[in-house]
Amino acid sequence: MEQKAEEIRNPERSLALMVKEETGENVFACYQCLKCTAGCPMSFAMDYPPNQIIRMVQLGLKEELLNSKAIWICSSCYTCSVRCPNDIHIAHVIDFLRNLAIKEKVKTAEENVVLFHEMFLQSVSKYGRAYEAQFLSKYEMKTGKLIKNMVSGLKMFLKGRMAILPQKVKKMDEIKKIFSGSEVPK
Amino acid sequence: MIQETGYYPGCSLHASSKNLDITLKDLFKKLGIKLNEIPDWNCCGASAAHCIDEILALSLPARDLARAEKEGFKTVLAPCSACYQRLVVTHEILVKDPKKMEKVEKLISPNSYKGTIVIKNIMDLLINDVTIPEIVARKEKDLNGLKFVAYYGCWLTRIPRVKSFDSVENPVSIENILKPLGAEPIDWPYKTDCCGGSFSISKEELVIELDDKIISMADKVGAECIVTTCPLCQTNLDVMQEKINKIKGKDFNLPVFYITELLGIALGIKWSSKIWRYHMVDPVDLLKSKRLI
Numbered sequence: 001m002e003q004k005a006e007e008i009r010n011p012e013r014s015l016a017l018m019v020k021e022e023t024g025e026n027v028f029a030c031y032q033c034l035k036c037t038a039g040c041p042m043s044f045a046m047d048y049p050p051n052q053i054i055r056m057v058q059l060g061l062k063e064e065l066l067n068s069k070a071i072w073i074c075s076s077c078y079t080c081s082v083r084c085p086n087d088i089h090i091a092h093v094i095d096f097l098r099n100l101a102i103k104e105k106v107k108t109a110e111e112n113v114v115l116f117h118e119m120f121l122q123s124v125s126k127y128g129r130a131y132e133a134q135f136l137s138k139y140e141m142k143t144g145k146l147i148k149n150m151v152s153g154l155k156m157f158l159k160g161r162m163a164i165l166p167q168k169v170k171k172m173d174e175i176k177k178i179f180s181g182s183e184v185p186k
Numbered sequence: 187m188i189q190e191t192g193y194y195p196g197c198s199l200h201a202s203s204k205n206l207d208i209t210l211k212d213l214f215k216k217l218g219i220k221l222n223e224i225p226d227w228n229c230c231g232a233s234a235a236h237c238i239d240e241i242l243a244l245s246l247p248a249r250d251l252a253r254a255e256k257e258g259f260k261t262v263l264a265p266c267s268a269c270y271q272r273l274v275v276t277h278e279i280l281v282k283d284p285k286k287m288e289k290v291e292k293l294i295s296p297n298s299y300k301g302t303i304v305i306k307n308i309m310d311l312l313i314n315d316v317t318i319p320e321i322v323a324r325k326e327k328d329l330n331g332l333k334f335v336a337y338y339g340c341w342l343t344r345i346p347r348v349k350s351f352d353s354v355e356n357p358v359s360i361e362n363i364l365k366p367l368g369a370e371p372i373d374w375p376y377k378t379d380c381c382g383g384s385f386s387i388s389k390e391e392l393v394i395e396l397d398d399k400i401i402s403m404a405d406k407v408g409a410e411c412i413v414t415t416c417p418l419c420q421t422n423l424d425v426m427q428e429k430i431n432k433i434k435g436k437d438f439n440l441p442v443f444y445i446t447e448l449l450g451i452a453l454g455i456k457w458s459s460k461i462w463r464y465h466m467v468d469p470v471d472l473l474k475s476k477r478l479i
Contacts, residue, residue, distance in 0.1 A: 075380050076384070102238050116387055124228070124229045155466070
């Protein structure tokens with residue numbers, strides 16, 4: 001508690017200031033009207049709804065935020081951001097929190113969501129385009145859902161909606177360079 | 187009228203949504219618009235990269251925009267709403283934030299983006315560049331009162347701080363195009379609600395809740411089908427119906443069309459039966475009952 005009070009007293013160390021610097025968003029403009037949460041399609045599954053996320057950023061509750069399910073359950077639909085009467089791009093703040101959780105290697109509360117994002121991006125880093133058949137089966141193997149989802153995967157394949165072979169970008173050196181300093185695990 | 191445009195198909199149109207790629211190309215050929223694919227394009231990173239690493243999320247689309255610019259394209263058509271949104275957001279951030287631009291330019295070199303590309307989605311191009319009178323003038327077949335709800339999803343109209351081609355919360359362009367061609371739009375409250383497309387694998391149980399709500403409403407208002415432009419929305423709403431029926435004990439059987447498929451019919455294109463085979467919910471009976479095929 002003492003440390004958090006200190007962070008609020010010293011804005012140069014506060015989470016809200018980091019958010020301001022990195023995203024340009026001023027979370028202190030929020031007056032808790034709850035319009036964001038009222039319109040959020042995912043709030044029913046969140047541990048902290050969007051209005052509380054913004055309040056927690058104001059209070060510097062970094063650890064609680066980075067360990068929350070909510071930041072990973074946000075579907076980035078942007079309903080909150082376009083409705084905010086104080087023009088806070090809430091979804092952008094949530095992106096910042098997700099990026100920070102990855103950077104600080106937090107053990108996230110929604111491991112499968114993160115794993116899915118990472119495996120998707122690993123596929124892109126390898127081919128320059130998403131190779132669905134491969135990364136989906138890898139993901140499902142890792143999460144133990146391969147057998148359960150085999151039938152629906154096969155149906156997609158039979159419908160011609162799953163490419164058998166990957167499409168590869170020609171200039172793969174350029175793609176490798178883009179991924180070189182990224183947070184995507186190798 | 188616009189004669190040609192740069193074209194960014196994105197990964198979906200080459201895999202899970204080939205029928206959008208095929209019908210879009212044929213439709214635009216009919217309208218006299220040439221689609222020039224960006225050479226050696228790469229995945230835009232949606233909807234994963236922005237959750238993990240912002241600079242990566244900006245660099246992937248930036249390479250595509252740079253390549254489009256190098257080809258001399260003025261506009262780029264991105265049919266997938268997720269790609270569209272990532273290209274637009276990247277463009278907006280890079281032209282306004284020199285610090286981020288510097289980081290991105292280092293990663294995408296020898297490519298370089300000056301910020302000249304105008305990014306368009308299908309509806310923007312049809313409404314503002316082709317225009318509705320031009321489309322209606324080419325009508326060859328009436329859509330015979332096909333009752334539909336238009337589903338725009340999240341990102342077609344809703345990108346924060348970017349001027350949308352249509353109302354952000356109550357868009358009407360899909361209805362405005364299809365009505366004069368003989369289809370019957372039904373107003374409904376969920377046209378811009380989220381379908382949960384990016385979570386359909388990793389959080390299926392939540393997506394079933396979202397899509398049950400959307401499809402139940404479409405059914406309740408008396409729609410015979412859903413019309414959309416986004417490959418992620420189409421795939422999700424199409425694939426999930428069987429799962430919702432099983433888990434929730436429902437009996438949904440609502441075809442989900444791309445607007446290109448229906449516009450093609452109205453403009454006299456005879457689609458091969460292959461197009462309908464891509465659909466999980468078979469639309470053939472409905473189309474036959476309306477004498478559209």
